[in-house]
Amino acid sequence: MSEPLIEIRELHKIYRVGKVDVPALRGVDLEVPAGEFLAIVGPSGSGKSTLFHIIGGLTPPSAGSVRIGGQDISSLTDAGRTSLRKDKVGFVFQKFNLLPNLTAGDNIAIARHIAGREQKPEPEFEEVLKLLGISNRLDHKPAALSGGEQQRVAMARAIVNHPAILLADEPTGNLDSENSTAVLEVMRDLNRRLGQTILMITHNPEAAAFGHRTVRMRDGRIVLSDQVHENLL
């Protein structure tokens, strides 16, 4: 493995709910090398999504440091976090989160537009679309696509700008087992063929097994790390 792409030290996040401070992260340390497919598991409320939101620049941490590719993102302004989301991170959500009024192709195109890349994706991206199995579904709106197809479109959208990190928050949570396996295999292929760094939240141990490594979170801390899967070997 190469230098860590993500370095997290003593990360804390406290949410203010009414007049009560609710700690979501209580000192997380984590290193993720470039090219790793990392699974994060843990019960609801363990801080997995909060960790994702901070790495993805959706919210700032309360304390601690997060370095991505050497850049400390913990003190970024709102505009700085917007740039981070635009340039370095791609999201895949449990509920797919495609824009319902745009076709699959336009959902991908708008991600390029927001990133300031007006031109069509590189020719190699055609291969990615084939790998995802959605080349012939790009003219359809999300309502006309199956859950599995929607999730694969969301994946194409997430990686169209070549982000350093793909953050997948329960990507198979709304899919049946067949589509879940298809989506996970695509993610593994993306990781293997393109070297895409992937962090995936999941409740499903079988899904977690698709990653190189699993970390377990509980009560805002990482309680078990470096559970290396055979597929890495």
Next chain:
Amino acid sequence: MIAKLVLENLKHKPMRSLLSVFLIAVPVTLILCLVGLSHGMLEDSARRMRGIGADIIVRPPGTSVLTLSGAPIPEKMLSVLQQQSHVALAVGMMVHPITSVTYVTGLDLHSFNQISGGFKYLEGGPFRGPDDAIIDQYYARQNRLHAGDRINGMLNRSWHVSGVVESGKLTRVAVPIRTLQDLTGNTGKISQLFIKADAPANIPTVLAELKQLLPDYNIYTMEEFTSLFTVDTVQGGALRNFIDVMIAIGVVIGFAVVLLSMYMAVLQRTREIGILKALGASRWFILKIILAEAAVLGIGGAIVGIALSFAARALIQALYPASLTQAVTPEWWPIAAGISLVGVLLGALYPGLSAARLDPIEALAYE
């Protein structure tokens, strides 16, 4: 790409979009109708004044451009003016209101024919008795009258329509001047005088002499008088103020409609805004989408508003051809469209800024 997203968003909720466009169109139509009616009625009055064929008009002291009160001028003044040098003809008329926008004019048909060249009769002919009335084609159409019919109730009397004439000469309803004078208690009095000079070159001389002779009277050349028929001069500028108030109301309506419409749209699309933010969309990008959507609604509203003003004009012409004349005012189209755009963009600003400030995590969690 933004244009595509905006259009798809508008297409996604067609009823909301169409209703917004219609509601934005209403003040545009109101403004264009109001301005069109103001211009149309003033131009019509000016045209009918010019149709008399006089060179100079003499009006009593204290009258405004469009209104006359009673008949304060002694009729014998006509013979005095007739004696002035270079005056070829002096004709007196009496004017009396029958509705807020329609007047009946008392005429001596012989002298009126001399100065104006006479009415062009479409039906019937001149007065034959004291209770006869001549009406123009628009008054006839509005009231479904023909030569030989009776007009009941005008000045508490029944009138016989002796003729229907082509519009464009002074009045829509004319009756014999003696009858009108006696009916209104103005025997021997007239409302205004029209003068024809013996040659166009002598008009300034006649005008100067009349002003010297009647210093308190309002005396104008017809060209000068009809040029005063503008929205800025009517009622000391009150019409202009009224139009300004209507424009302000138009802006407020456009503002309120779009504020509500876009506020609803932002609420409905909270999750989509969260998605765009997760993709790296800046606050300005989100605001641009909302403003662009409002601008499309505003432009659509302006176009529909202009189209509806034509429909309103056709309706007015069909129902009230004599009372109301609406001009087509293309010079006001960009003004009305601009007013609507200002209203909708102001209305979209608050929902747009709210959307731009949304927290992406909360927006993504919105159900």
